[in-house]
Amino acid sequence: MDADLIVQILFAAIKTGTPLLFIALGEVICEKSGVLNLGQEGMMLMGAVVGFLAAYGSGNMGFGIIAAMVMGSIMSLIFAVLVLHIGANQVATGLALTIFGTGLSAFIGADFVGQTIQGFQPIAIPLLSDIPYVGQILFSHDILVYFSFFMTALLVYVVNKTRIGLTLKAVGENPHAANAIGIKVLRVRYLAVMFGGAMAGTAGAYMSLVYTPMWVEGMTAGRGWIALALVVFASWRVGRIMLGAYLFGLASIMHLVLQGLGWSISPNLLAMLPYVATVVVMVIIGADHFKEKLLAPRSLGKPFDPRNMA
């Protein structure tokens, strides 16, 4: 393998990892507040179709992205009302959201299958993109990739360095204690879930506007589920999610590249790898009892009802 090929592979790994990064960033915030939303696939598909329609109709890509974010949030709001206010089970409701979103997206997109738009063009960042190798890998992407860099940095800062981050973690770790010190638990969770929806919508728009600029039914092909693995793989650390997303991207690129180079490996066994790796990471984290803070938020998946408080 020569240097050029390696640069190309790393460039591709970032592109492939970007939709995963968006959904996983949303999901990690949601999970940190203690809510597990398995409806990502439905939210993403809605983001993809609405983003495509908005961009197609208006000719404005930015408008497409915003529409996708709004749609993702609206979808997540359905979920939030059901699980936060009405106390429905999170897992079952998330699955129902996926069924609903898959159907709705196919329904509203039916007449637009086969239409095309001009996707985003890559923007080379002046100066930075001239750095040998690194410039090509990191700074020759389209604007959504840069947006994912920005969102990651922003979230790392917000989660680790600000009051908002503290509040979020308090709600996820111990909602009762958080409530006792005056944090509005449900409000925080609503916002976290809706942020997750907006990010899933963005991931969907990335699929339908950048990755493959078109709309076809079911085009996200299970990426929402991979993102779920990714959050665990990153042990709920925002910075590591970025790393993990690119590793997952790299893994899926590498198995294609290796085949092209003539290695014969069963594609099915390779497809298993990210999941096996995630389990291994969980075991390693779990084996080290001193790192308990790396474990899942303690109230993850459990409902919280302020009215049951004494």
Place this chain on the structure above:
Amino acid sequence: MKFKSLLVGLGLLAGANAALAEDPLKVGFVYVGPVGDLGWSYEHDLGRKGLEEYFGDKVETTFVENVPEGADAERVITQLAKAGNDLIFTTSFGFMNPTIKVAKRFPNVTFEHATGYKLSKNVGTYVLRTYEGRYVSGTAAGMMTKTDTIGYIGSFPIPEVIRDINSTFMAAKSVNPNVKMKIVWVNSWYDPGKETDAANALMDQGVDVLIQHTDSPAPLIAAEKRGLRAIGQASDMSQFAPEAHMFSVRDNWTPYYINIAKNVMDKTWEPKDYWGGFADEILTIESINPNLPEAVKAKISSTFAAIKSGELKPFTGPIKDNKGNLVVKAGHSMTDVELAQVNWYVEGITDEVPH
């Protein structure tokens, strides 16, 4: 409400009277994917629409999309038969055994199963000679490649795909002795994201012409972005890549569906293992890009014509596999039964058939 139901009742009566005169042929279709996939199921649905257009109110069609290939398939096929369909097309390999089972219980219904190999008294099968299209693709790709490297995006290593890989490579080799082919399996018929990744991985490794055995236009879009070339699959994909698109090999089911419906109507239908290609216009070459060099355009046309007339048969011996065994004797053209069982790569392909 009452008035309406009265009208409906009258309508039914009128329908019954008309039925005595001429019953429309009821035709059912079972699709494995959504009709909005722009690939396999989408083309079958265009075939269904073509059938309706041709016969007007002499046929009545129904389709069920997204049918899983497990225990559900048998039920859906049965329900179509029970709903009075006279002719049922099951359009994916995984529907083979369910179709055979249901056909036993409905001897008066005609079944047609795509891509399988089991026939019975009232089950016929139909397969596309996609390898004919691949031969044209391989010829054009062999001429167009500047890097002498063409790329093949495979779905699953089933005989159809293995066969087409061989056909592509033999064709490319016939016009360009130095040509190499890289093969990447994506393990899906349809995953636009993964197909994009595969296309990029191939192009990163020096491939400059892409041929895909998957159904989304994603590889064409990827080629367009890089200024390289690609060939469309299953449907006309020219609108996705105005510059990169060389031509599309389209599955055109309409003539077959019309033909079978006719046979069923005049009771001349017999179970057959049908293989259709250029000659029957079941497979067509669409939208040859004007930006191709004249020599390539001419070669595409002449290769197409030679295959169509039967003058050129891609799998004619001597053919050696890539382990050096003579698999087709000199002068012999492989029969359909032999073609159905291809599980080797031809000489010159350096990979191995994966599991």
Place this chain on the structure above:
Amino acid sequence: MIRIQARTEPSSLMKVASPLLAIVLTLIFGAILFSAIGKSPVQALHVLLIAPLADSYNIGEMFVKMGPLLLCAVGLSLCYRANMWNIGAEGQLLAGALGGSAMALYFIDSESVFALPITLLAGIISGMAWAAVPTFLKLRYNSNLILTTIMFNYIALYLLIWSVHGPLRDPDGYGFPESALFSDITLLPTLFEGSRIHLGILFAIISGIIGWFILSKTHLGFQIRVFGADEPAARYAGFSSKKLSWFVMLFAGALAGLAGVSETTGPIGQLTPNISPGYGYSAIIVAYLGRLHPIGAIIAAMFMAVLYMGGDLAQIEMGIPVAVISMFQGVLLFFLLACDFFINNRLTFTNQATN
């Protein structure tokens, strides 16, 4: 002004009324939805919810569809009662199908009367093994069970696909990814002539009853219930959380494994890559609709089976696109999950207009 007030104890009236309320709300939503796409709402709702039970064939098929859902849901109900958030029924089902099929293929030339019981046992043990690993990881390494079980679903799926492309592929199957058809000796007998209802359905219903018996009549079940309701109290009483966790997980794994092997040796009759259209995930919804009660699961599984079949029938009889049907199903599930709210809460009307 409407206010929400928590009930002091769950309303037994609402336990019955809430699903009815959900169904009424869905009917209203459905009527609007189907009118909007220009279909008769009355006919659509009839086809979706009543036609699947309209004749003996359909009722039989309802049981066939319900079998795997119920087997998985009974196990999951016990898991969730014990606070073991097992999302892995899908993987356990696939593991059961894989293990059982390997055994069935081993017995392909056998005449032994033990072939079927051993095949089923292999399926059950494979399912248990697939549940055992995440359980061990949770108890030993404190891994989040929801997430490990999801990972194991994927691992099982790819293992199964790999097997049908490789070691378990039918040598005479033209290279298609399917196993050989099992010999009759390893097929589950059907219970009624002309229907697909097989022994596996009986297993499913028995499992529901056993689940109910364990939960309601045994000390183990008492421990599970206490544990789920009040974990500290259960620990204080000296109940072993480890023992309970192992029990519910292995029980669920065994049932899901049985579901998998019953599908392959029942209606499908071979191993294919598409054994389950997501039964293990749907079973989660079934378990909650059945309020985590094994008998409730029987009713909920029937209901889900009707819903799935209605979806196919709506396509066949009315041409309603599958997209609209999924929307309808999603909304119905939302309403069913939401209406349970009224069991523990009530709305009160006060005169304060503003506050």
